[in-house]
Amino acid sequence: MTSDATLSQHLQELRRGTVVVASLTVLRTPGYGYALLETLSAAGFEVEANTLYPLLRRLESQGLLTSEWNTDEARPRKFYRTTEQGDAVATALRTEWTRLDRAVTDLGTTTGERT
Template sequence: MLDPEVVAVHGQEVRRGSVVVASLLMLRTPGYGYGLLEALADAGFAVEANTLYPLLRRLEKQGLLVSEWNTDESRPRKFYRTSAAGEELATSLLREWTALGRSLDALDRGTAPPTTEGGAP
């Protein structure tokens, strides 16, 4: 029987890269960190706040997100939205993710092309 902890660790690895794409896609509509955290969880991307907030800061520093403070409410909140560069990256990563999904599906069905000696197709 497979150890559930092993499954959890490897599942987390698969999700880790997908959180970047999911965040960029979801922030096409401006949102704040906590709202994004909830929306990601609702969409099946369980991520912890101590992982998401540094990711948002990193994406902003890379020019993939832009932010502004909303001071209309009693407690100011920082809203993020995907920049033009972030939109380009999201499109590229989503295309790559889709291609990988097709390849994994082909491997699972046993229909992937055989590799040559040495591992290269």
């Protein structure tokens, strides 16, 4: 039987890439970090702020996101938005995700998956 620690490690690896595609998808509509955290959490993506903000900076440095400060409100907020390149990457990742999901499902069916 697999230990809880081993399963936890594999689940974390699985989730890591999904947060990228989820963030790029959500940020097609401009949003700030905290709102993104709430949106991801509501959709079932449990991500912590200390993981998300470095990810947003990395995606921005890769040219997949752009950001700007909104100083219209009492508290300035940094808004992020997916760039054209980020949108293309999100679309490609979602297509690949769908393909992989189908392949894994097919493997489970053809190998007599245990329930």
